[in-house]
Each structure stands twice: as structure tokens, then as C-alpha cells.
Amino acid sequence: MTYAEAKETFISTWGSLGTLWGINKAMAQIQALLFISPNALTTEEIMQELQISRGNTSMNVRQLIDWGIVKKELKAGERKEYYSTEKDVQELARTIAKERSRREIKPVIKTLAEISSVKDDGTAHTKELIKQTKALHDLALTANSILEKTVDHKQNWISKSILRLMK
Amino acid sequence: MTYAEAKETFISTWGSLGTLWGINKAMAQIQALLFISPNALTTEEIMQELQISRGNTSMNVRQLIDWGIVKKELKAGERKEYYSTEKDVQELARTIAKERSRREIKPVIKTLAEISSVKDDGTAHTKELIKQTKALHDLALTANSILEKTVDHKQNWISKSILRLMK
DNA sequence: TTTAATTTTCAAAAATTATTGAAACTTATG
């Protein structure tokens, strides 16, 4: 496999994985490109490499910045903006986990709490709804708590010790 | 909140969450409906409750069956098929984790292994590609391993002991 | 200021993904 092939495969694989997990392809591919690039890139370079429009690049870079995954870099004496992504995989995972928790999981937990406290009118339907949404609420709380602990844990999350504990 | 409102909110919330995570809305909503239903439902009932077509129902129920989340039930003396979903949230989480690992994570790990073993031609670009995809490969392997351990672990995954260990 | 480089916005177009519904298929029953 040549460098060019490896690069293309990586960017396209990352794009597809993103799509599968509800992240748009351009956004995932921009992140992939920055992730393997030794230096920060300009809008022009991103457009060129991924063959996407200026508007698309601008919007998706902004989203990546909103997610806290990409940073703007300004070079002395240059007008253009340069973009770079978080290079440390663990920090990257932490940031993504934190954001998905904040944006998606926490709001669902709140909704589940409301739903599961619906007044019990004694019917089987209502009883089942309460039982099941309570169980889901519990699971979501615990899973989210682990996610958050993981996120705070500065060193070696996904540590060998946890793995050992689970064997 | 009345039962009807709670039910509607649950189904619609679950559908939206699914969409956000790359699962189609109808599929997520069918699962949600079965999840809070005290008894197994027929195609007709699902269509009726969710206001979706027969074809849509058929295809998405099939997908849920493929994922191992929904089971067909046959009632003695009845021609119709009844569908029910896994009711235990932990078992549900395990099944979903296992499937996403098998379908999505493992193939990516394989690709990352291939990419990261590209021949090092000494350029900065190649060196960075190798370094970064290796790191990602490592992370994915560890994360997937935890997922698998979790899945095998019959009792109390996401257990209090792990939580305690991480505090 | 004025000009020019660069980024952002957003309506329109394109691409993708989901849904419908009717025909084809399957299978249990009289």
C-alpha cells in the first residue's frame, strides 16, 4: 500500500464510520485529514484535498470547532486561518464522549425521568411504561456516570486495571 | 402527564435519539413501542400505532430481528406473527454493543491495522500517518476489548465496583 | 479610508435515505 492509498483509505473509512454514527461525512473527513496531517491546514488546502466546496468546508470546520475537536491557528504575518485537530487519541475520545453526553444523553435522561413519573393509573400499559422507562433511566444514569468519570480521569482511562478487573 | 402523552414522548424521543446515532427513526420507534408494550404486537398494531406503512414495518422489524433485539412469537391457533423486544435493559445494551462491535468497530480495526503498516518512506507525512493510525488502532482495540468483556460479563456489567474504582 | 483577502451565510440544487403501496410470494386451512 502506498502512502496515497493509505491516506485515501483512512479518510474514506473515517468518513463512513462517521456516517454510521450520525456524523456527516465531510465533517468526519475533515477531521481525518487534519488528524494525519503533520501541520495545520488552510481552508483552501482542505477543499483541495477533499474536493469539497468552500461553504461546506467552512460550515463543517465550524462544527468541529464547536465540538472542541479542532482549533484555529493564526500564523504571524499571515492573513489566512490554519486549522488543526486534537492529536492525542485519548483526549479526542474524551472530548467526543463529553459532548455526546452533554448534547444527547443528558437531555434523554431528563425526559426519561419525566416520563417514568407519569401517574400510575393501575392499567397494565401504564405499569409497563413506568417499569421500562425507569429501568432505562437507571441504565442511562449509570452509563453516563461512567462516561463522565472516564472523562475526568486524566491518565489512562480505559486502563489496564479496569480491563484486568473485568477479565 | 397522561399515559398517552408519556407514551408519545417516549416513542418520539427514542426515535430522535436513534436518528442522532445513525439508526433509522422507524426502527427505533418500533423498538420503543414494543419496549413499553405489555404484550407482543402484530404488524397491524405496529402500523396503526406508529402510522407507518406495511412495507416499512416489515423491513424495520426484520432489521431489528437481524440485530437480535426483536423476536417473532407464534401463538397457537393464530396465523399472524407477534413481535416482542428484549425487555431487560442490560441485555439490550449488551446486544447492541456486541452488534456494533461486530459490524462497525472490528472492520475499522482491521483497516487501521492495514493502513498503519504502510511502508515508511521517511517523509513527515508518512510518519505522521503511521503514528496517528497506530494510536487510533490501539485505542480501538482497547475500547473494543472492554466492550466485549462487558458483553460477556453476565452479571452487573457497569457494576458498582467499577464505578467505585473510577471515582 | 479604501481595497483586497478571506470567511461566512444561505437559498437553491443535488444526493442520500426513508417510506409507500401494490404485486408477488408464502403458507396454513377448508
Next chain:
DNA sequence: CATAAGTTTCAATAATTTTTGAAAATTAAA
């Protein structure tokens, strides 16, 4: 076997999401 109940398939259509590109906005330098 013939019929009817029920399920699946899939081409056409609809809905949604993404992308484009040019105009507007912003900002740095002349």
C-alpha cells in the same frame, strides 16, 4: 388443491440531509 390470510419485496416517490456557489460580511493591510 384452491383459497385466503399474512408477509415480503422493490420500484417509485417523498422526505431529509448535505453540498454548492455566489453574494454578503468581516477583517487586515495599504
